[in-house]
Amino acid sequence: MHPESFLYRLHFQSQAVIPSDWEVDWEDAPLPYKLYKELPSFLLDHHIPLNPSPLGRRKLEGAEWIGHFLWFAYGLTQFAHTATPADSEEKTSTSFPSLRRFAPSGGGLYPSELYLYVKETPFAQGVYHYDAAHHRLVLIREGNFDDYITKTLGLRLDVSSCKAVCFITTVYWKNFFKYHNFSFRLQGLDAGAVISQTEETARQFGLHSHVHLSFLHKAADHLLGLNRLEETTLGILALSEQEIPAATGKEELTGASLIEEIPAVQTTCYQRSKHIKPHQDILQLHEAAVLSSSSLFRTNASVPQQEKYGKDIYPLSESRATTSSFRDACMNRCSPEGDFIDRSMDAGKIAALLKQSTLPDVSSISIYLCINGTDRIDAGAYEYDPASHSLLTIEKGDFRQMLQSGMTMHNVPLHHTPLCIHVAGARNVDAGGYRMQLIHAGRVMQRILLAASALGMNGHPLLGFHVPIPDSIYQLDIRKQTTLIQIPIGYHTPKSRLSGVLHA
Ligand SMILES: Cc1cc2nc3c(=O)[nH]c(=O)nc-3n(C[C@H](O)[C@H](O)[C@H](O)COP(=O)(O)O)c2cc1C
Structure with a gap:
């Protein structure tokens, strides 16, 4: 090999x-x-x-x-015990522990x-x-x-x-x-x-x-x-x-x-x-x-800083969105899968979420996002610039259908989530660099998930997707970057599962 x-x-x-x-x-x-x-x-x-x-x-x-x-x-x-929808032939739903x-x-x-x-x-x-x-x-x-x-x-x-x-x-x-x-x-x-x-x-x-x-x-x-x-x-x-x-x-x-x-x-x-x-x-x-x-x-200093290349700039607000405690954010975090509902998201919540997403000690990881269904931001593909806390426009438009077509399984309805975040890192890295980027991307992912949960929403991490699709939306090949994880975020109905907290 x-x-x-x-x-x-x-x-x-x-x-x-x-x-x-x-x-x-x-x-x-x-x-x-x-x-x-x-x-x-x-x-x-x-x-x-x-x-x-x-x-x-x-x-x-x-x-x-x-x-x-x-x-x-x-x-x-x-x-x-999570219920899966009834099979059309057997007409019974199943559940798995x-x-x-x-x-x-x-x-x-x-x-x-x-x-x-x-x-x-x-x-x-x-x-x-x-x-x-x-x-x-x-x-x-x-x-x-x-x-x-x-x-x-x-x-x-x-x-x-x-x-x-x-x-x-x-x-x-x-x-x-x-x-x-x-x-x-x-x-x-x-x-x-x-x-x-x-x-x-x-x-x-x-x-x-x-x-x-x-x-x-x-x-x-x-x-x-x-x-x-x-x-x-x-x-x-x-x-x-x-x-x-x-x-x-x-x-x-x-x-x-x-x-x-x-x-x-x-x-x-x-x-x-x-x-x-x-x-x-x-x-x-x-x-x-x-x-x-x-x-x-590897030191962070040895990673070249990415040049920002977005066109229009959307400055994000210093959000005052209400957030729940860490304990509640942990308890309420879940991957909503098919339970996302079609509901728009306040731009202030996007600002609050992105503010908490980045790792101050890591410059090799970038955050891109497709937005569709927020009050003050046009539908489009953006890069988040943490230094100026703003969005840089890559291209305006609705990319939900493209993202959905890139999924290997269609268990998460991406057309319902107003936000889909893509965490990206450098292309053409060796095994050590790739593994390290995946770990950093996982760190960013969990920050995003906890922030979404604290804001009353949730995100569903997805690796079952065809990487070239989001890469082409954000033109990542030109930037020598690639997508490491995809996280649609939005509101959802309660999960159809019977659950109990494990503690005394
Ligand atoms: C790195 C990563 C990749 C994942 N990829 C998928 C995926 O491709 N499809 C999917 O339905 N769920 C995916 N999930 C969600 C997991 O299935 C989910 O986290 C797990 O079932 C536990 O459920 P919970 O997140 O509600 O606690 C992924 C989760 C992680 C952390």
């Missing part, structure tokens, strides 16, 4: 990288969460306060903050896992897996790893000043079993959504988070005791009570030398599937994305 040509097909002709006879064996599906066997585990507080504004009102300590924090970041938050979390996930499969380096009592200092199924911590290895993690981050952050460190991984088989090679794109985006949800949760807890996508991957995997044929670390988030300035990390470090510093740990897991099919291409792509030395770390 040649990674660059494979990536091209994966992105622009994704059907070409999935065997035509690929069949999903639902009977042998893996669990949507990871379970460790025979390791010490510690139950976390299940009494998550769900009355308004539980976060930030008082300082949470020790086990309490860890339990609440992890539940908001990546806990199982809802058990739902799912365990939902606050971050979305392609197909609801949740390939990401969360690990936590804990530094405070009552837990022994060490590295734990967050067992979402039981809302508990499972001890992987005990000890002080401040120095090791600082080196894993290429000396860019002093971990001894941090309160805790989160590691977001992806378990390949958890979504490969359904999506085959297409799962690579979902793994990056899903991890980005979890990182963003964790960042926002940290902010609500009054903590600073320092997100690192450039780190010594093999050293991180070694620390967590991962089997690299099954799982790898995609992002590291250090949490601190005070702002910590980033360091330059002048000394060159390598993953190979770092893993010699601590012994390997052996663990056993249960994931239900009896037959795990080979996923060689995915393994090779993740391997090609590995940073083996800190001299290879």
Whole structure:
């Protein structure tokens, strides 16, 4: 497999990288969460306060903050039975069960896992897996790893000043079993959504988070005791009570030398599937994305700034739109699918939503949008310019039919949503750059979804679309960019599902 040509097909002709006879064996599906066997585990507080504004009102300590924090970041938050419309022949509707979390996930499969380096009592200092199924911590290895993690981050952050460190991984088989090679794109985006949800949760807890996508991957995997044929670390988030300035990390470090510093740990897991099919291409792509030395770390400064090229400029207002609390935004977030309704959107809401969408630390990601059905903005395709908080017109017109025709499944009615956002990144990047862009796009996606939910609407992330369609609408090939995720946003009726919140 040649990674660059494979990536091209994966992105622009994704059907070409999935065997035509690929069949999903639902009977042998893996669990949507990871379970460790025979390791010490510690139950976390299940009494998550769900009355308004539980976060930030008082300082949470020790086990309490860890339990609440992890539940908001990546806990199982809802058990739902979703009804599917009646089949015309059988005339009966069916329903399927799912365990939902606050971050979305392609197909609801949740390939990401969360690990936590804990530094405070009552837990022994060490590295734990967050067992979402039981809302508990499972001890992987005990000890002080401040120095090791600082080196894993290429000396860019002093971990001894941090309160805790989160590691977001992806378990390949958890979504490969359904999506085959297409799962690579979902793994990056899903991890980005979890990182963003964790960042926002940290902010609500009054903590600073320092997100690192450039780190010594093999050293991180070694620390967590991962089997690299099954799982790898995609992002590291250090949490601190005070702002910590980033360091330059002048000394060159390598993953190979770092893993010699601590012994390997052996663990056993249960994931239900009896037959795990080979996923060689995915393994090779993740391997090609590995940073083996800190001299290879990508900095934001090395990404060329995109020139804005829109014609007319629509300055957006500093919106005073009413937004709900973080807790309510999380609880009300859902992917509306076929439940979007045809209702126009106030331009002030678009302004409020876009204001919260961008990542200040990332310049390689751009936001484009098709608008149709707002009061003060003409229907058309636009680029959002965060610096001036304005829309730059690319072309006026109604692009809904074009976007709908580009969908691989027609389960989301794009003609009902007044807004369809496209998060874009650079074309022609290598495997590492592509994976990093997917993760950043996932971070932006989750910011958009939480903002939409807080404004009383919702967005439905979509990867099942033909990328050249939005690329042609925004003329992205000229800009050497391409679409990474599509998010229609609008109002909707309540989801036709029976659901219960999972907390004590
Ligand atoms: C990266 C990503 C891609 C997705 N792509 C699709 C898609 O192509 N079609 C679709 O119907 N839903 C898609 N979804 C939505 C998921 O199916 C949905 O998030 C999941 O079922 C969980 O439901 P929830 O978002 O309501 O919590 C995608 C979600 C993510 C995060």
